[in-house]
Amino acid sequence: MNQSMLKRTRSVMPSKLGVFTECPARYIFESEAYSIPYLPLHPRSLLGSEVHRIANILQKKGDMESASIIQQLEYNLITALTGTRWLGTLTAWVQEHYGVAGFVSRKTLHEQIRYAKSLTCFVSEPRKYSSEYIGKRKICIPTGREQLLTSALFNVSGRADLIYQKETGQIRIVEFKTGKVTDELNQPKENHLLQVAAYGVVVKELAPDINVELELVGPHDSWTGFLDSTLNDRVTKILVKLNEMLPLNIPFSPNEIAQPSGHCIRCSSRCSCPVYKEKMLPNQCNDNFFDYDISGKLLAIEGDNYLSDLKIELDNGLVAKVFRIPTQMIPTKAKAVGAFLFLYGLRILGEKKEGCFPRNFFVFDVHDPKRSAFQFLLQYEDD
Numbered sequence: 001m002n003q004s005m006l007k008r009t010r011s012v013m014p015s016k017l018g019v020f021t022e023c024p025a026r027y028i029f030e031s032e033a034y035s036i037p038y039l040p041l042h043p044r045s046l047l048g049s050e051v052h053r054i055a056n057i058l059q060k061k062g063d064m065e066s067a068s069i070i071q072q073l074e075y076n077l078i079t080a081l082t083g084t085r086w087l088g089t090l091t092a093w094v095q096e097h098y099g100v101a102g103f104v105s106r107k108t109l110h111e112q113i114r115y116a117k118s119l120t121c122f123v124s125e126p127r128k129y130s131s132e133y134i135g136k137r138k139i140c141i142p143t144g145r146e147q148l149l150t151s152a153l154f155n156v157s158g159r160a161d162l163i164y165q166k167e168t169g170q171i172r173i174v175e176f177k178t179g180k181v182t183d184e185l186n187q188p189k190e191n192h193l194l195q196v197a198a199y200g201v202v203v204k205e206l207a208p209d210i211n212v213e214l215e216l217v218g219p220h221d222s223w224t225g226f227l228d229s230t231l232n233d234r235v236t237k238i239l240v241k242l243n244e245m246l247p248l249n250i251p252f253s254p255n256e257i258a259q260p261s262g263h264c265i266r267c268s269s270r271c272s273c274p275v276y277k278e279k280m281l282p283n284q285c286n287d288n289f290f291d292y293d294i295s296g297k298l299l300a301i302e303g304d305n306y307l308s309d310l311k312i313e314l315d316n317g318l319v320a321k322v323f324r325i326p327t328q329m330i331p332t333k334a335k336a337v338g339a340f341l342f343l344y345g346l347r348i349l350g351e352k353k354e355g356c357f358p359r360n361f362f363v364f365d366v367h368d369p370k371r372s373a374f375q376f377l378l379q380y381e382d383d
Helices: 016-023 024-031 043-062 068-083 089-102 106-123 133-135 190-206 229-245 262-266 274-279
Strands: 144-151 157-166 171-176 210-219 223-228 292-301 305-316 319-326 340-348 360-361 376-381
Touching: 016 024, 016 229, 016 340, 024 229, 043 068, 043 089, 043 106, 068 089, 068 106, 068 171, 089 319, 106 262, 157 360, 171 190, 190 210, 190 229, 274 319, 292 319
Parallel strands: 171 210, 319 360
Antiparallel strands: 144 157, 157 171, 210 223, 292 305, 292 340, 305 319, 340 360, 340 376
16 A cells, blocks of 8 residues: 555554554554554653553462562563564663663552552452453443454444452453553543443443443552443544545545644654654744754764764754764664664753753753663665
8 A cells, every 4th residue: 555545454452542643544553563662662652561461460470579570570571672673772772781671660669569450459359350240231242351342333442451340230340551640630641531431332332331430540649430321432432433535445645634733742653654744843843842853954073982972953044953872773874974863762951941942952961861761763765
């Protein structure tokens, strides 16, 4: 297929519903396996799946020494880092020089181990997960961990972290997250809410009369609610809209379905989105976020075989400096003075001044490698 065209080939992914509401093009970019440039994953993004893996080990083997669990988690992370092609050159570079400590602190590892141990309490009452118990109510709902839920009506397919039936008869669907699950108003984060609610909609399709409870659990906060008629209708409308707007196997140009706005800075495929490059990047519309993207002409490069600094003339005429880029990450053609460069996922150096776009950035943090710009990507305009 022409790489400039996008096409949905998979069932609707509940975990990406929030992405669809922000930008249908981003939904396809993130749910399909295209051979296009992406911003690298942050290595800590692997922590969630590895914590789930540790929880499953604890469930089978029982309690273990904390030191042994941390060693297992570190080993799992290293294995995942070496086996994941979506991680970038900076991640490999930091791993080579600093190991796991270059990505995640010992304190965070201990917190995640405690969280993994807490997840085992969700399977402490086997009767709640008994298919026979469910069967007495003649309900064909899969229960237990990581159960596949599919919907023929909405073409949905996804695995819920945990489904069980309470003694009172309600079905509860639980999603475990390694970060915060609520926002500053103590409300569930939108992406998490839409995901767990979508699983609830599928359960209601299987058993319309059943009451569905929803739960989000993180290491430091949690949220519990119900799939009431308002939330059910809202998610149903999103599912219908997705299937109507992105029918299976129909190609679209990104220009037809992209919805550029502030959310673009969270999109790992923005470096391959022509709409973002045309409408967002030149205007520096992403300066309210933690990561920054810039583009411009290379004026000078300084450094050695270890780290290099770049001086860039931005599109608006200002001059910016990007410090401490691992030299091996800079392609030979991008080192030529006058080359036009696109730099994504930069970190700001120093404090940001209100109303001013920052002009000093960095990639590698020599004082605290964990603060490095792991999603950094450099592209150049090839004449």
